[in-house]
Every structure is written in C-alpha cells, then in structure tokens.
Amino acid sequence: MKLLYLDKEAIDELKMNFPIYKSHFKDKTNEWFMERFKEKDWIHESKIQCDEFELDYDVDYNKSDRKNVEIIYEALKDLNPVHASDERLWAGVLFGQLWKFVKYRRAEELNSGEELKILNSFLFMRGRKRSCFINCLSRLWWTGYLLYDPENACHYASVDLISESAFPSNVLLLLSSNFMANKKLALGVLDCISERKQKGEKIGRYHFTEANKYLNCIGGVTFLDAMSREEVKKLVGGRLDKEFGILI
Amino acid sequence: MRIKNRLSPYPILNDYGDDYIDSSFTAEYDVKKEFTGVCGKIVFHLHNREIENLIETAQAEYMVHIECPLTSYRCRISSVNPEIEFKLDSRQLFKTVEIRTFIVLTRNISGFSSESFHPDYSGQKFDLLAHQILAVGTAKDYNINQDDRDLESLPSVLRIVKSTNKKKGSISVNTDDDDYVMIGLAPEVYDRYAQLGKSTFKDTAFSLVLFPALVIIIQRMTANKEDAGMTSKHWFQVIHKMLVSNGYKLDAISAENDTLLSVCQLVFADPLVRSFKELDLYSERV
Structure with missing residues (x-):
C-alpha cells in the first residue's frame, strides 16, 4: 500500500480552527474527515510504499506498544529519517489508514475534549524533533529505528526493556x-x-x-x-x- | 553537538578559551550540495608542537563530527591527515547540519604537558584517557536547501507504467506528456519491478529502470533545449531546476563526453554503488 499524507494547509487549518472539527474526533470512523480532506484536495498518496500490516490492539498498552514498534519498523524499514520526521506523513496515515489505531491508543485523550491532547494524537504540537517521540505512531517507528539491534539475534531486546512500563515517557526521556x-x-x-x-x-x-x-x-x-x-x-x-x- | 564554553579538568586548545598560548587549531570548510548529497572538504590548521607530535605518533587524530539533530543523523570521520573529505546522503538530512571538529586521543597517555600551556598550568602534567578531547576547532552549521525532500519531488515527474507495445522492448521512455515522463515496462518486467522494487532489491530495481531512463531524458532535454514546446513542460522545468540548483547547465551536458553519465549518477546518488551493495548483502545472506 502507499502511505497517505496530509497537506500542510489541512494541518494548519486543524490547528487554527479546531472547534470546527472537534466533535468529529469522537466519530467511530474517519469518513467525515476523509470527505472534507478529499473535497479540499488535502489528502494524497505519497510515493512511500509498504506491505500491508496489522497493528496489535492488546488491552495492555505496554504489550501492544512493544509489538507495534516491531510491526511498524519492519513494515517501514526503508522509510528515510527525513520523511519519518515529517508531520504530514504521520498525520495522513493516522487520519487515513490508521484511524482505528489512533482511536484505540489515544482513546482517553480523544474523549477528554481537550484541544492539545486531541491534536497531539495526530499532529506535531511540540516541535519537529520532540514530536517524533510523542506522536503515538511516529514514536513507534523512531524507537525501532534508534534501538533496532543488528548485533543481537533478538533485534528488539532493548525495546523490551523500555516498554515494560510507561513506554511513552521512557521513549521521550531516553531518545530525545x-x-x-x-x-x-x-x-x-x-x-x-x-x-x-x-x-x-x-x-x-x-x-x-x-x-x-x-x-x-x-x-x-x-x-x-x-x-x-x-x-x-x-x-x-x-x-x-x-x-x-x-x-x- | 553543541560546544559549550565551560571549564575542563585539563587544558583544551580552542578559540574561545586561553588554556594554551601561541597555539591554534582551526578548520577551513568547503561544503556544497550536490543533487542528493552534501559534499565537503575540511582542511585543518594546527599550531602546537606537542599535539602535533601526538598525531604523528598515532596517539591522537583529527575528528569531524557531523550531526543533523532533526533527523537523528550522527556520524564521525577521523584521520591523522589534516584533510578530510565527506559525502552525506540528503535523505538523512533536514534543515541544518552541524559540523564540529576536534583532535581526540586514540589511546590513554600519561604525563601530557605542553610548553604552550597557559602560565597557570605551567609545569603541570596530565594523565588522559582514550577519546578525551585535546582540541576543539572551527565549527560550521550548513543549511540544506529543502527542495528535494518534498514527498513529491523527482519521482513525481517520473511515472512507471505497464507497456504492452512489444516493439519497444522491455523498457521505453515517453516524454510527450506535459506533466510527467512515462517509463514503460513490459508487463513481466513491470510486475517484477513492482515486486522487487519495494523491498530487498529496491536500489537494484531502481538502477535498472530509472538510471537508463534518466540518461535518455536528459539527452532529449539537451537536444531540445531551444524548443519552447519541450521547455514549457512541467517535468522539464522540475528536472531543469534541479540541475541548475546543483550547478549544471544543459549547455554543458553532453553524451559526447562523460558529463551526461556523471550528472545522471549524481542525480540518483551513485545508483550503481548502492545496487552492488544491495546485491552483496543478499549474496552474504544466501
């Protein structure tokens, strides 16, 4: 499949006019957003291809985060760091192909109704570098990219260590x-x-x-x-x- | 890597402190962007007898640290020669590349002293460990032009399509469209390309298909550079802009000498080397 990316204009619009979109972050499906984005020609297929993959949805985030680092990184091993630090790519994939994942992993934040928590779930709100380690999807790829161990038969042994508990804060603390x-x-x-x-x-x-x-x-x-x-x-x-x- | 002007437990030669007198360590830079890469040459100038001796006896070396914080890119290049050349892949770089220079110990030494220490250190000797920094040289922040990192750059004007026209063989190049160039592949080749080009043999498939196609495209561009119908095409303008921004004029590119071939290799960051590396990796695995 080809990964989707969201136009910068759409990102700016979501950040500037959040109230217009707020209620739809609670939608079960991404239908409403995709219709709007398509109307405005804001969502596109990128040139980045990968094989189909299915993320893990364990009730325990510690377990799913660990598994998902491996799934995402293995699927997108060829992604280069410049694209991997591009907000448009992760936003496009989260709104488009992985809506189900963001609804699962950021359930509490999306239900909170708080603008920053909701936008943080999809977009880069803390600067490019830091956001790579905060965004619920990009942080999985970056963890794989930085901690994949080619010398160890278990390539993700280091990820095991930081995902035993509080994976998001360990990632931010360690990798930034x-x-x-x-x-x-x-x-x-x-x-x-x-x-x-x-x-x-x-x-x-x-x-x-x-x-x-x-x-x-x-x-x-x-x-x-x-x-x-x-x-x-x-x-x-x-x-x-x-x-x-x-x-x- | 940010260099901070803070106190150190032993004298460090630099241009912001006075640990040494009558000594200096500077670096002269020549850094430029070349298609998909950033190339550079650094020439060091060191004036301190004792540190020079350490380098000559392989106890210390010149070190370049290159970092792009936004993409977590980080590398080091070392040498005992006062000239270092490097080439970076721009797919790893965004906005600013921080280049820092040092002289670093390669082994533990004891009783290090210099006649050029500041008088406060006069007569003192220091036991230092491998990897400790002896000198900090001139730094440079290099800003990258971001044109080529867009999600739709060169590949967006090159479109690979399935071609069933047997007369054209396995590969053909169609430059008639206004927006993009169509590279036609015979169905069986197209299927293989789609399959192999995604993963294990990405660079090899790329070289086999896009490299010869680009040779043809640029050759047609040079042959038709006075033709307004050709020069007004979107794909022509994108590729032309890319060539100009990297210092190449169509007038200076010719199939009669090596210029055409070398430009094509530069545009795709030496595809042959990357392909052979890929094949080499595969042969090691099987």
Whole structure:
C-alpha cells in the first residue's frame, strides 16, 4: 500500500480552527474527515510504499506498544529519517489508514475534549524533533529505528526493556537526547541497564535519567561517539554502581 | 553537538578559551550540495608542537563530527591527515547540519604537558584517557536547501507504467506528456519491478529502470533545449531546476563526453554503488 499524507494547509487549518472539527474526533470512523480532506484536495498518496500490516490492539498498552514498534519498523524499514520526521506523513496515515489505531491508543485523550491532547494524537504540537517521540505512531517507528539491534539475534531486546512500563515517557526521556542517535551509545546504555535488571534490580526512569545525565557530563571532555558499545556499557555501569550500588 | 564554553579538568586548545598560548587549531570548510548529497572538504590548521607530535605518533587524530539533530543523523570521520573529505546522503538530512571538529586521543597517555600551556598550568602534567578531547576547532552549521525532500519531488515527474507495445522492448521512455515522463515496462518486467522494487532489491530495481531512463531524458532535454514546446513542460522545468540548483547547465551536458553519465549518477546518488551493495548483502545472506 502507499502511505497517505496530509497537506500542510489541512494541518494548519486543524490547528487554527479546531472547534470546527472537534466533535468529529469522537466519530467511530474517519469518513467525515476523509470527505472534507478529499473535497479540499488535502489528502494524497505519497510515493512511500509498504506491505500491508496489522497493528496489535492488546488491552495492555505496554504489550501492544512493544509489538507495534516491531510491526511498524519492519513494515517501514526503508522509510528515510527525513520523511519519518515529517508531520504530514504521520498525520495522513493516522487520519487515513490508521484511524482505528489512533482511536484505540489515544482513546482517553480523544474523549477528554481537550484541544492539545486531541491534536497531539495526530499532529506535531511540540516541535519537529520532540514530536517524533510523542506522536503515538511516529514514536513507534523512531524507537525501532534508534534501538533496532543488528548485533543481537533478538533485534528488539532493548525495546523490551523500555516498554515494560510507561513506554511513552521512557521513549521521550531516553531518545530525545541527541547522542542517543548513535546506536553504540544508546545500546551501550541499555545493555548496562539490562544487565542490572537481570541481576534482579527493579528498573525505573531514574536509571535512564542517571545514565543520560552522566553521559552528558562526560561528553564535555570526551568524544562519546568514538566509544565502543562495550566501553559505554562499562562507563555507565561504573556510574550506576556508585549511584544504586554494586550488584552481584 | 553543541560546544559549550565551560571549564575542563585539563587544558583544551580552542578559540574561545586561553588554556594554551601561541597555539591554534582551526578548520577551513568547503561544503556544497550536490543533487542528493552534501559534499565537503575540511582542511585543518594546527599550531602546537606537542599535539602535533601526538598525531604523528598515532596517539591522537583529527575528528569531524557531523550531526543533523532533526533527523537523528550522527556520524564521525577521523584521520591523522589534516584533510578530510565527506559525502552525506540528503535523505538523512533536514534543515541544518552541524559540523564540529576536534583532535581526540586514540589511546590513554600519561604525563601530557605542553610548553604552550597557559602560565597557570605551567609545569603541570596530565594523565588522559582514550577519546578525551585535546582540541576543539572551527565549527560550521550548513543549511540544506529543502527542495528535494518534498514527498513529491523527482519521482513525481517520473511515472512507471505497464507497456504492452512489444516493439519497444522491455523498457521505453515517453516524454510527450506535459506533466510527467512515462517509463514503460513490459508487463513481466513491470510486475517484477513492482515486486522487487519495494523491498530487498529496491536500489537494484531502481538502477535498472530509472538510471537508463534518466540518461535518455536528459539527452532529449539537451537536444531540445531551444524548443519552447519541450521547455514549457512541467517535468522539464522540475528536472531543469534541479540541475541548475546543483550547478549544471544543459549547455554543458553532453553524451559526447562523460558529463551526461556523471550528472545522471549524481542525480540518483551513485545508483550503481548502492545496487552492488544491495546485491552483496543478499549474496552474504544466501
């Protein structure tokens, strides 16, 4: 199938004239929106193709988020980062092909009636980079893109770790640091935290925060990108041992 | 990567502090956009005897860090030579590319000292670790022209269609339409292209079909560049604009020499290399 994209004019219109559209975000189907968009020639097929895929709709978001990272990333592995950071693409897919998904994953927000929560479900409301990690669909792709581990037979092992609980806030916390774009750094940090988990420690957001804070600090005098995954794991491990204790 | 003017536990050579005297580390940039890529050359100028010695003895190296925060693109290029060239794929880049330069240790060293340390550090020696930064050079933010990142750029003026005209063989190029060029493929080829072009052999299918088609299209453009009926076509204007914005004039492109072929390779970011890489990857898997 070819992914849909929404014209920038439509995005601006939704953001500027939300009250006109508000009630229809509660619609069961996307029929009303699609009719409007087609009337105005606001929705188009992009040149981006992928095989058909079906997302997971588990009642437990922690389970479905984990599965959906894999489903979306595997289906759209060829998507380039420029298109993947384009609001028009994700908005088009959510209004068009994945309306059912946004209704499922953002049920509470869509029923809240709050403008920001509703628009955040479809559009980029927090700047291009940050929104990539907030939008309910783009964050799945970006998590796959940044944490897919080619060296591990289980390519999504790191995603398992951050999706055990509070996936959305872990993604934002962990991936919005620029250095996490380097797989050696991102996977080195997660290798270290994963090892602590295997030794029985309960992992929480404070582990991710501490690791990020420390790498940021070290990055002042050390060229982090030259480090190997193993070196990163050891470096962060030393810090977490000091902060949370050595585990045997 | 943002460089902040903050205190460090050992002297760092840079142009915003005074840890060193009578020393400098600067970088000269030549960065330009070329069709689907950004090319650059960086020449380093280092004036500090002790750091020069570290590079000569392979204990340190010049390092370029290239980052596009909006697309999470990040790479590093290192060398012991004072000149570094690079080429980036613009499908990975959006708006601004941040280029930063450093001299970085490649191994642990002990007792590092320089006669050019600021007098406050006079006589002091430092034990430093691999990957620590010795010097920070000139930085550059390069802004990308966004014309080619639209969801409908070049592919929107090239349309692949099924062609049942057996006289034309497996592939044909029709430049008659005002809006787009039609690349006709024989039904069996079209089906294979549709199937393989989506996934595993995307780049190979692309090279086999679009590359020869573009050679023909640009050749026809150069041959008909004075023909108003041709130059007024939408697809002609899109491709022409792309060529001009990358510094190529139709007058200077010819099939008589290598210019035509090299322009076509640049437009599609060296499709042969990408195809062979793809085939190589496949052969490793089977």
